[in-house]
Amino acid sequence: xxxxxxxxxxxxxxxxxxxxxxxxxxxxxxxxxxxxxxxxxxxxxxxxxxxxxxxxxxxxxxxxxxxxxxxxxxxxxxxxxxxxxxxxxxxxxxxxxxxxxxxxxxxxxxxxxxxxxxxxxxxxxxxxxxxxxxxxxxxxxxxxxxxxxxxxxxxxxxxxxxxxxxxxxxxxxxxxxxxxxxxxxxxxxxxxxxxxxxxxxxxxxxxxxxxxxxxxxxxxxxxxxxxxxxxxxxxxxxxxxxxxxxxxxxxxxxxxxxxxxxxxxxxxxxxxxxxxxxxxxxxxxxxxxxxxxxxxxxxxxxxxxxxxxxxxxxxxxxxxxxxxxxxxxxxxxxxxxxx
Amino acid sequence: xxxxxxxxxxxxxxxxxxxxxxxxxxxxxxxxxxxxxxxxxxxxxxxxxxxxxxxxxxxxxxxxxxxxxxxxxxxxxxxxxxxxxxxxxxxxxxxxxxxxxxxxxxxxxxxxxxxxxxxxxxxxxxxxxxxxxxxxxxxxxxxxxxxxxxxxxxxxxxxxxxxxxxxxxxxxxxxxxxxxxxxxxxxxxxxxxxxxxxxxxxxxxxxxxxxxxxxxxxxxxxxxxxxxxxxxxxxxxxxxxxxxxxxxxxxxxxxxxxxxxxxxxxxxxxxxxxxxxxxxxxxxxxxxxxxxxxxxxxxxxxxxxxxxxxxxxxxxxxxxxxxxxxxxxxxxxxxxxxxxxxxxxxxxxxxxxxxxxxxxxxxxxxxxxxxxxxxxxxxxxxxxxxxxxxxxxxxxxxxxxxxxxxxxxxxxxxxxxxxxxxxxxxxxxxxxxxxxxxxxxxxxxxxxxxxxxxxxxxxxxxxxxxxxxxxxxxxxxxxxxxxxxxxxxxxxxxxxxxxxxxxxxxxxxxxxxxxxxxxxxxxxxxxxxxxxxxxxxxxxxxxxxxxxxxxxxxxxxxxxxxxxxxxxxxxxxxxxxxxxxxxxxx
Numbered sequence: 001x002x003x004x005x006x007x008x009x010x011x012x013x014x015x016x017x018x019x020x021x022x023x024x025x026x027x028x029x030x031x032x033x034x035x036x037x038x039x040x041x042x043x044x045x046x047x048x049x050x051x052x053x054x055x056x057x058x059x060x061x062x063x064x065x066x067x068x069x070x071x072x073x074x075x076x077x078x079x080x081x082x083x084x085x086x087x088x089x090x091x092x093x094x095x096x097x098x099x100x101x102x103x104x105x106x107x108x109x110x111x112x113x114x115x116x117x118x119x120x121x122x123x124x125x126x127x128x129x130x131x132x133x134x135x136x137x138x139x140x141x142x143x144x145x146x147x148x149x150x151x152x153x154x155x156x157x158x159x160x161x162x163x164x165x166x167x168x169x170x171x172x173x174x175x176x177x178x179x180x181x182x183x184x185x186x187x188x189x190x191x192x193x194x195x196x197x198x199x200x201x202x203x204x205x206x207x208x209x210x211x212x213x214x215x216x217x218x219x220x221x222x223x224x225x226x227x228x229x230x231x232x233x234x235x236x237x238x239x240x241x242x243x244x245x246x247x248x249x250x251x252x253x254x255x256x257x258x259x260x261x262x263x264x265x266x267x268x269x270x271x272x273x274x275x276x277x278x279x280x281x282x283x284x285x286x287x288x289x290x291x292x293x294x295x296x297x298x299x300x301x302x303x304x305x306x307x308x309x310x311x312x313x314x315x316x317x318x319x320x321x322x323x324x325x326x327x328x329x330x331x332x333x334x335x336x337x338x339x
Numbered sequence: 340x341x342x343x344x345x346x347x348x349x350x351x352x353x354x355x356x357x358x359x360x361x362x363x364x365x366x367x368x369x370x371x372x373x374x375x376x377x378x379x380x381x382x383x384x385x386x387x388x389x390x391x392x393x394x395x396x397x398x399x400x401x402x403x404x405x406x407x408x409x410x411x412x413x414x415x416x417x418x419x420x421x422x423x424x425x426x427x428x429x430x431x432x433x434x435x436x437x438x439x440x441x442x443x444x445x446x447x448x449x450x451x452x453x454x455x456x457x458x459x460x461x462x463x464x465x466x467x468x469x470x471x472x473x474x475x476x477x478x479x480x481x482x483x484x485x486x487x488x489x490x491x492x493x494x495x496x497x498x499x500x501x502x503x504x505x506x507x508x509x510x511x512x513x514x515x516x517x518x519x520x521x522x523x524x525x526x527x528x529x530x531x532x533x534x535x536x537x538x539x540x541x542x543x544x545x546x547x548x549x550x551x552x553x554x555x556x557x558x559x560x561x562x563x564x565x566x567x568x569x570x571x572x573x574x575x576x577x578x579x580x581x582x583x584x585x586x587x588x589x590x591x592x593x594x595x596x597x598x599x600x601x602x603x604x605x606x607x608x609x610x611x612x613x614x615x616x617x618x619x620x621x622x623x624x625x626x627x628x629x630x631x632x633x634x635x636x637x638x639x640x641x642x643x644x645x646x647x648x649x650x651x652x653x654x655x656x657x658x659x660x661x662x663x664x665x666x667x668x669x670x671x672x673x674x675x676x677x678x679x680x681x682x683x684x685x686x687x688x689x690x691x692x693x694x695x696x697x698x699x700x701x702x703x704x705x706x707x708x709x710x711x712x713x714x715x716x717x718x719x720x721x722x723x724x725x726x727x728x729x730x731x732x733x734x735x736x737x738x739x740x741x742x743x744x745x746x747x748x749x750x751x752x753x754x755x756x757x758x759x760x761x762x763x764x765x766x767x768x769x770x771x772x773x774x775x776x777x778x779x780x781x782x783x784x785x786x787x788x789x790x791x792x793x794x795x796x797x798x799x800x801x802x803x804x805x806x807x808x809x810x811x812x813x814x815x816x817x818x819x820x821x822x823x824x825x826x827x828x829x830x831x832x833x834x835x836x837x838x839x840x841x842x843x844x845x846x847x848x849x850x851x852x853x854x855x856x857x858x859x860x861x862x863x864x865x866x867x868x869x870x871x872x873x874x875x876x877x878x879x880x881x882x883x884x885x886x887x888x889x890x891x892x893x894x895x896x897x898x899x900x901x902x903x904x905x906x907x908x909x910x911x912x913x914x915x916x917x918x919x920x921x922x923x924x925x
Contacts, residue, residue, distance in 0.1 A: 035554045035555065036497070036498070036501045036554075036555050036557070037501060037554065037555025037556045037557040037558065038554070038555070038556065039556065041468060096465060098458070098461050098462055098465055099457055099458045099461040102692070104692055109692075110695055112693055112695060115695045139461070139465075140457075140461065140498065142792075143457060166694075166695060166696065167695075167696055184793065188792055188793065188794065204554075205554040205555065205556060207549065209542060209545050209546050209549060212545035212548065212549070212556070212559060213538065213541045213542050213545045215556050215559075216541055216544070216545060216556065216559045216560055216563055217538070217541055219556075219560055220536065220560065220563055220564075223374060223564075224532060
């Protein structure tokens, strides 16, 4: 039983970013930078437990989405042409990608057992397949080996895992929300990987004593009796779940006024972010926030709230310059939005 | 009462004096093994440690597992999985239980934990966090990490250390002292859930964390759990101050990153020394004191170095290399990861991956023969047919900067040398190398930054580097070589970047004298060459020094004089390349 999401204390920016990423999977992920012991892993696992079950094709190893025929795997597509797909409900997966995972485990490999026992060529899905439609969580993402990063970059960009190894040639959908956490003091992240994360938040240990006491108190209560603790927080979690479900349904109906588009372009220009992905991400995040707050259109305050998480990791930066990107973003926000 | 009670720092409280600290640690862990995670014991093997572990084992039920995990353990054995040879022999899937799962209800001993790779540690930590093993079964265990490191840079992986409540040093291990009995522990274990903790102890613990500069919330939780276990052991219905003091002494003190800001210095000297050793990486920027910088880094524009010097060096084309040890230093063969490179015969230990096609190909010619002995099976594969895949893995490169910060160098061009290092650091960023920074002056060499890929830290360390004093060149070279060899042992490819003006005047024995110092430096350089460490020597003196060139030759290193650049002319060049300046000035 995971720690209830609503019971997490402080860390509002991280929690909001996770909620926004859950509402809008196209943001393709959240990067959480911060020290150890600030509740990063707890929040990710709690979020998955919070989300409602999703419909999936029965018997499909990739848990294909029956509502989206464009993303079906080959088997499901063939079955769909033949007739009706059976569905059932499954929990949103959260898959851990551990440091040092082999390519076989990540991409998937030939099922040895079947190959040797009865000589059939069967694909054994890897972590990418299991994370389809869910979350792929990488703790200490900045320590991830380069060859695994290569695999991730390609799959995260295309939403499809192409396997060409061990005499197998197949492709399957792999769309997931990438969640990475790490401590920037321990290593740099490749810019290409940084770019894959839609949002980036920085978490810090709360410094005021009452908040810290509350963190420890709640965690302790949870450890002593998880069932009772989760029961206490269930109403809050359910309310939040409903809000997320509503926001997801509303997302496509949210309009973006031209003035907002202009402001987004202005702030990206002022910060000198590379490419158009910054603007796109910023708008998507602002729209998701508007949906979450049940607004009909994106307002300036939504844009403003999402500027730092959407852009702070996209600034062109000197590797040796350790002045905080957040400060630069704040300054730019104040200048652009004041004008 | 004050949240910070100096009593805990002075000595044991009434309840704390019941047992030695190390015994307390073992007892508390036995009472709440999962909640407290475990102990890291920094001590070499010996009778004292063996006695301690033997006594610790007696606190657990006789049937509890107590398993040692060797460094070379493979994933299949650690986490469990398909036992391929047994599967083939039996003709049906045979699953093996992993070592971690076998430790359920007991202790996982990590031998030589300081050599544990971050990946292996990450796997152990993942199981500790979720308490669910790779087969999705619940598993509960505590970890004892035997840290046999001797240098400060040899330490157990930070992620693992963070999840262990206690740290013990060799000096803390007791001899023949009183231990609680297993019955007492069992009783305490039963009463643990009913021990109450009020808000006041919680507030005290959190305030202490804040004062000692402990950021992680895990520390506070560990302290609370330790206090609760201590209260349970003493049969108390609720946590009292003595338990808090004990818990803070055992859990928080070793994690402290700063001295508590107290009117009187309540903390003993030796404690801070231990703290600094325990947490070298925790010297965060915000805890750094604002010292006036004794020297300033020259603007990177002031120096010019041949571009891509590091690139050439790392690829092995730059420096003179000995004929031995052919092959690109950056690559090594791996059974686990990297780019595929073919197959070879071998068995499946240590996570090696079977190449199915090649195995079948190897087995094919023998089928007719084998079918005569055994009938009824389509395909007979024996373990000698196994072909495993091999991969080529790019080894991580570590650039070790050894900077001469002596008086002569400072007068000459320390600021520019620093600028040069900055330029090289930027190249390292592009190449994704790790960097380390050593400086030598006075009578010693100092490691300012252990190998890291966080270049901003390297820049800070460099900026804070003061200059002055005589030149212990031999000591500097020796320190560089030692660090390079340590990195080699970790499987990385090190190379040295040495910046000096060659004005050696302190010998290896610490005595002054130019001739002896120069001899010592050349001898130390020859050792570098013998150890086959790639190097480049940058001459920072105003004019080219023949001695520096000789030194480079003795090291088998490339010699690169730092050209004297006219700042005005350079500025013009830089202005023409405006973008570059903007980014470096940002």
